[in-house]
Amino acid sequence: MLKSNPQKLTEALAARFASPTRSSRLTVVVGRWLGISFTICFLTGLFSHGLQNPPSWMFFPTSPSWIYQLTQGLHVTAGIAAIPLLLAKLWSVYPELLKWPPVKSLVHGLERASIALFIGSSLVQLTTGLINTYKWYPWPFPFRETHYWLAWVIWGSLLLHVAVKLPVIASHWRARSTEEVAGGAADGGVPGVEKSSGAASPGRWSRRAFLTGVAAATGTVVLTTAGQSFSWLAPLNFFAPRKMGTGPQGVPVNRTAAAANVTELANSAGWSLQVRHGATSREFSLAQLKALPQHTHELPIACVEGWSQTAAWRGVRVRDLVNAVGAPAGSTLRFTSLEPEGAYRLMTMAPEYARDEKTLVALELNGSVLDLDHGYPARIIAPGRPGVLQTKWLQSMEVL
Amino acid sequence: MKASDSVRVARAVLGAVGVSLLGYGLLGLPTQLGPSQLIGLLTWMAVAVLIHDGVIVPLSTLAGAGLTRAGSTLQPVSAAVLRGTLLTGAVVTLVAAILVKAQSVARGTTVLEADYAASLVWFLAVLAIASAAAIFALERRASLPGRIRR
Numbered sequence: 224m225l226k227s228n229p230q231k232l233t234e235a236l237a238a239r240f241a242s243p244t245r246s247s248r249l250t251v252v253v254g255r256w257l258g259i260s261f262t263i264c265f266l267t268g269l270f271s272h273g274l275q276n277p278p279s280w281m282f283f284p285t286s287p288s289w290i291y292q293l294t295q296g297l298h299v300t301a302g303i304a305a306i307p308l309l310l311a312k313l314w315s316v317y318p319e320l321l322k323w324p325p326v327k328s329l330v331h332g333l334e335r336a337s338i339a340l341f342i343g344s345s346l347v348q349l350t351t352g353l354i355n356t357y358k359w360y361p362w363p364f365p366f367r368e369t370h371y372w373l374a375w376v377i378w379g380s381l382l383l384h385v386a387v388k389l390p391v392i393a394s395h396w397r398a399r400s401t402e403e404v405a406g407g408a409a410d411g412g413v414p415g416v417e418k419s420s421g422a423a424s425p426g427r428w429s430r431r432a433f434l435t436g437v438a439a440a441t442g443t444v445v446l447t448t449a450g451q452s453f454s455w456l457a458p459l460n461f462f463a464p465r466k467m468g469t470g471p472q473g474v475p476v477n478r479t480a481a482a483a484n485v486t487e488l489a490n491s492a493g494w495s496l497q498v499r500h501g502a503t504s505r506e507f508s509l510a511q512l513k514a515l516p517q518h519t520h521e522l523p524i525a526c527v528e529g530w531s532q533t534a535a536w537r538g539v540r541v542r543d544l545v546n547a548v549g550a551p552a553g554s555t556l557r558f559t560s561l562e563p564e565g566a567y568r569l570m571t572m573a574p575e576y577a578r579d580e581k582t583l584v585a586l587e588l589n590g591s592v593l594d595l596d597h598g599y600p601a602r603i604i605a606p607g608r609p610g611v612l613q614t615k616w617l618q619s620m621e622v623l
Numbered sequence: 624m625k626a627s628d629s630v631r632v633a634r635a636v637l638g639a640v641g642v643s644l645l646g647y648g649l650l651g652l653p654t655q656l657g658p659s660q661l662i663g664l665l666t667w668m669a670v671a672v673l674i675h676d677g678v679i680v681p682l683s684t685l686a687g688a689g690l691t692r693a694g695s696t697l698q699p700v701s702a703a704v705l706r707g708t709l710l711t712g713a714v715v716t717l718v719a720a721i722l723v724k725a726q727s728v729a730r731g732t733t734v735l736e737a738d739y740a741a742s743l744v745w746f747l748a749v750l751a752i753a754s755a756a757a758i759f760a761l762e763r764r765a766s767l768p769g770r771i772r773r
Contacts, residue, residue: 372656389634432700439711
């Protein structure tokens with residue numbers, strides 16, 4: 224008999240799925256946590272994108288030197304925290320999926336379509352974002368471009384969702400909201416569930432206990448992974464793809480010399496760094512670079528994948544090389560790597576970094592000659608830049 | 624301006640900005656993804672929703688119903704500890720399982736070097752022991768004389 228009436232069927236199903244933990248108040252609380260995570264991810268992601276593909280108005284902070292370490296560490300950590308939060312948020316509104324009729328009007332249909340897009344893109348964004356940090360790419364689309372455009376879709380959907388649900392959000396913003404929440408049922412609450420206001424019947428979960436459980440699960444995945452980005456959490460780093468202090472000279476490696484196909488060129492005895500400024504061109508052999516004034520700075524290398532590592536870098540100041548070819552201090556530079564190919568073979572450096580005293584053509588790392596996998600014979604290290612722009616195996620520097 | 628008016632204005636502004644950003648992202652996607660990549664992305668989104676709505680939520684709801692039965696003899700706080708433990712264990716297992724799978728396919732020298740399966744076993748063991756001890760202590764305290772109900 225139920226089959227002849229889909230509405231009764233879905234209402235029965237929704238009732239089966241109803242629980243004190245599936246209430247509008249719970250959804251609002253988890254939604255706030257998730258909204259904060261998504262917003263951190265969106266803003267730090269835009270910053271990272273701007274550093275790599277700078278629009279004309281882009282600002283390039285070089286101080287504090289750990290700024291990118293912080294923003295990208297937050298990006299990846301907030302993304303990891305968002306995984307249990309998204310699951311909890313979607314769990315709390317699951318009966319909504321079973322509402323009948325599925326589409327009541329054009330506006331209602333559009334709203335449901337926007338929710339489907341929001342959920343689908345959020346699930347894909349978090350899954351691919353996490354797996355990308357494992358250097359595993361099992362999807363048929365380019366990660367970086369998709370991640371960037373989906374971020375706009377998701378954050379736009381978030382604002383639209385808040386606009387649509389604003390009355391429900393407002394009425395459940397505080398814990399003891401008035402009983403006139405009855406209207407909330409029409410806006411997405413589960414009928415009959417509001418009255419329980421989080422109290423638990425025997426064996427069931429109360430709303431507060433559910434929130435505590437979600438917070439515990441979120442806190443656990445954050446604490447056991449964030450040590451790849453934040454050194455004070457390194458002892459708890461059990462489930463992150465990277466560990467601090469690993470790799471040659473105690474610094475992790477993303478792209479090896481072998482993978483970049485530069486081993487022979489980098490080891491060549493005849494290697495020299497070409498420095499060009501208009502018609503002026505100078506070549507610096509490794510011995511000549513070592514004869515220039517050397518400077519040591521503690522700087523983090525921070526990858527887009529969230530891991531980072533602070534190390535002691537020693538080498539020649541880039542601004543001294545700019546000076547050596549008679550170029551003005553506020554010049555924009557272009558560096559070329561020995562890599563025969565690769566997306567980061569060419570790197571443009573804004574004047575903010577070029578004139579910073581901490582920006583080095585590094586020859587040594589943590590007290591010994593740069594390892595081949597860290598960019599021997601010479602690499603760039605600049606404060607506050609994504610790791611992919613810390614060009615390894617330098618070939619030339621050009622003043623633009 | 625009345626409160627309801629300000630809510631209406633806020634909703635309109637949020638909605639308009641949201642639709643613009645959403646549209647910007649949707650229009651941006653085909654500028655950098657080819658048709659087959661877009662179809663791939665849509666497929667991933669559809670499969671993600673199907674796995675979530677068709678498998679994860681129904682299974683976790685079933686597990687919750689089972690716990691309601693099993694946990695009805697426990698103190699509410701013990702039942703909550705049990706559920707929180709299972710939830711935390713499930714989320715960490717999900718993350719660790721993906722790591723182990725990635726280890727078999729990923730490339731790179733200093734990535735995924737740890738023994739994640741062993742870490743997971745240790746983590747789950749510590750979690751299980753800690754929550755069992757907590758539940759035992761809670762149940763024992765509740766059953767002490769002088770309490771109204773066990």
